[in-house]
Amino acid sequence: MTGLASSIERRNGVSLWRQIADKILQGIASGDFAENAALPPEVALAERYGVNRHTVRSAIAALVQEGVLRAEQGRGTFVLSRKRLSYPIGARTRFSTGLQGQTSERHIALLSSSTEPASRRIAEALGIAKGAAVIRLETRGEADGHAVSRATTWFDAKRFAGIEDAMAQTGSITTSLKRFGINDYLRHSTVLSARHADADDLAALDLQPGAIVLVTVAVNVTLDGQPIQFAESRFPAERVELNLSAGD
Amino acid sequence: MTGLASSIERRNGVSLWRQIADKILQGIASGDFAENAALPPEVALAERYGVNRHTVRSAIAALVQEGVLRAEQGRGTFVLSRKRLSYPIGARTRFSTGLQGQTSERHIALLSSSTEPASRRIAEALGIAKGAAVIRLETRGEADGHAVSRATTWFDAKRFAGIEDAMAQTGSITTSLKRFGINDYLRHSTVLSARHADADDLAALDLQPGAIVLVTVAVNVTLDGQPIQFAESRFPAERVELNLSAGD
DNA sequence: TCACATTTGTGCGTATGTATG
DNA sequence: CCATACATACGCACAAATGTG
Numbered sequence: 001m002t003g004l005a006s007s008i009e010r011r012n013g014v015s016l017w018r019q020i021a022d023k024i025l026q027g028i029a030s031g032d033f034a035e036n037a038a039l040p041p042e043v044a045l046a047e048r049y050g051v052n053r054h055t056v057r058s059a060i061a062a063l064v065q066e067g068v069l070r071a072e073q074g075r076g077t078f079v080l081s082r083k084r085l086s087y088p089i090g091a092r093t094r095f096s097t098g099l100q101g102q103t104s105e106r107h108i109a110l111l112s113s114s115t116e117p118a119s120r121r122i123a124e125a126l127g128i129a130k131g132a133a134v135i136r137l138e139t140r141g142e143a144d145g146h147a148v149s150r151a152t153t154w155f156d157a158k159r160f161a162g163i164e165d166a167m168a169q170t171g172s173i174t175t176s177l178k179r180f181g182i183n184d185y186l187r188h189s190t191v192l193s194a195r196h197a198d199a200d201d202l203a204a205l206d207l208q209p210g211a212i213v214l215v216t217v218a219v220n221v222t223l224d225g226q227p228i229q230f231a232e233s234r235f236p237a238e239r240v241e242l243n244l245s246a247g248d
Numbered sequence: 249m250t251g252l253a254s255s256i257e258r259r260n261g262v263s264l265w266r267q268i269a270d271k272i273l274q275g276i277a278s279g280d281f282a283e284n285a286a287l288p289p290e291v292a293l294a295e296r297y298g299v300n301r302h303t304v305r306s307a308i309a310a311l312v313q314e315g316v317l318r319a320e321q322g323r324g325t326f327v328l329s330r331k332r333l334s335y336p337i338g339a340r341t342r343f344s345t346g347l348q349g350q351t352s353e354r355h356i357a358l359l360s361s362s363t364e365p366a367s368r369r370i371a372e373a374l375g376i377a378k379g380a381a382v383i384r385l386e387t388r389g390e391a392d393g394h395a396v397s398r399a400t401t402w403f404d405a406k407r408f409a410g411i412e413d414a415m416a417q418t419g420s421i422t423t424s425l426k427r428f429g430i431n432d433y434l435r436h437s438t439v440l441s442a443r444h445a446d447a448d449d450l451a452a453l454d455l456q457p458g459a460i461v462l463v464t465v466a467v468n469v470t471l472d473g474q475p476i477q478f479a480e481s482r483f484p485a486e487r488v489e490l491n492l493s494a495g496d
Numbered sequence: 497t498c499a500c501a502t503t504t505g506t507g508c509g510t511a512t513g514t515a516t517g
Numbered sequence: 518c519c520a521t522a523c524a525t526a527c528g529c530a531c532a533a534a535t536g537t538g
Contacts, residue, residue, distance in 0.1 A: 010526095015524075015525060015526090016525075016526070017525075017526085041502075041503055041504085042503075042504070043503085051526080051527085052526060052527045052528075053527090053528095054525095054526070054527070054528090055525080055526060055527080057504085057505085058525085058526090060504095065313065065444060065458060066443070066444050067443065067444075071503095071504065071505090072503090072504075072534085072535085073503075073504045073505060073533065073534045073535075074502075074503060074504065074505095074533070074534030074535035074536080075502095075503070075504080075534080075535055075536085076502090076503065076504080076535095077503090077504080084441070086439070089492065189491075189492070189493070190491075190492035191334070191489055191490070191491050191492070192440065192462070192489060192490040192491070192492060193332070193462070193485060193489040193490070194442035194460050194461075194462050194485040195314075195315070195460065195485060196313065196314045196315070196460070210313060210458075212442050212443065212444070212460055213442075214440070214441070214442050214462075237441060237442040237443060241439055241440060241441040242439070242440040242441070243437075243438075243439050243440070244337065244437070244438035244439070244440060244492060245437070263505080263506060263507090264506075264507075265506080265507090289521090289522065289523095290522080290523075291522085299507085299508095300507065300508055300509085301508095302506095302507070302508065302509090303506085303507065303508085305523090305524090306506085306507090319523070319524095320515090320516090320522095320523080321514070321515050321516075321522075321523045321524065322514080322515040322516035322517080322521075322522055322523060323515085323516065323517090323522080323523085324522075324523085325523085
């Protein structure tokens, strides 16, 4: 009955906190700790495994960092579920159609917008002069009430004046672009990386410190190759995977 | 001169360790702490900022986790540099040619190989019967002496008997496949995710606990669509970005 | 509104283990 | 073997957030 606790060993080359973390993982795998339910309080775990509360906290911190648990001050520590949305990226990358069939509802919320001079990087991507006015949109993609992306996108302000209003109204880039005579566009390039979420990501995507975001930096172009949009999107790695579809 | 330390405040809603971490980031940005050089010892930092050594440790742990620092037991804590290799992924994804121009030398080292029955997932991907024999290769991609990828790949054992020997000799998948009459192949699908590096990744890719790996799960096919290879690759996010090239 | 219990978060002091040179 | 410096673990105290009565 105390088999679990007795299998914790000291000075065997594996730190106690790592052993505790593995115990918790076992507990989740065996159904001892249910998904989407609260873990026992730290003090209870500390007693169960015969270690100090700090040691349990180290284990929990590691698992939070691995995206397995989520700790909430004053409430408890919860076991996360692990299904991921699959977000397709290809020549025709579209937020809404991409998630069709996986969620019942999705839209893009416009958080803020502003006009600013283009940095060198953005000017080059959009094929305009450095310092020319660009519109920046800060958006959050939501599916079934969960935040699944946080993006910053830039448009040439001259060509797309007022696109922020269209976005606010329609909640869709694709629809907004139609108001400017663009009925189709292609993903020209995508650079992909991953990093820990920063403070903004944490707030916008409802993540815990230490969470990982997938970052895409992309340029969309018209069918004849004119760049129209430059975007950096952040996806919570624990909730989203990217699906690099071959053709379309 | 002691302006830095005096700007640390207690009970202002931001934890001390986070404030210290931000101080260290400032120090790096301002050149106070040089890239690729050792940070002052923890006790020195603790004194400089007027906090306990544990608090400095929390700050350092956070920055290690963010990939900014690297702590080495018995030696010191080092500021990392942040250039990344750009690894192209497209229809014709090849390790060696992909990194051409970015490194002077690159190859794939075969760590181990084995034959095993195909799991359901692998059988489906390769279009063979579940339980049929498959060859598994554990490899590490190296460029200029640095580990840049860690992959596990599976081949149908019947069709590609002995491919492990070819890999060991040539250090190239592309070259090895030629021995089996395959002169060209295409990337059929890629699913991309990110997670924290596990123990194996840490060792193989020379990473610190808390580091992030980009994970691709891919299927390669012959020109007429026959699946030949299933692979899961892990890339250290701090050293590699993925470049989703549009056409080729 | 307020008090209170519960639970996680932060900080300090201390001791000991472990890796490096 | 020693000194240095990072790693782990424990005990204690209090702060902060949450939920409840």
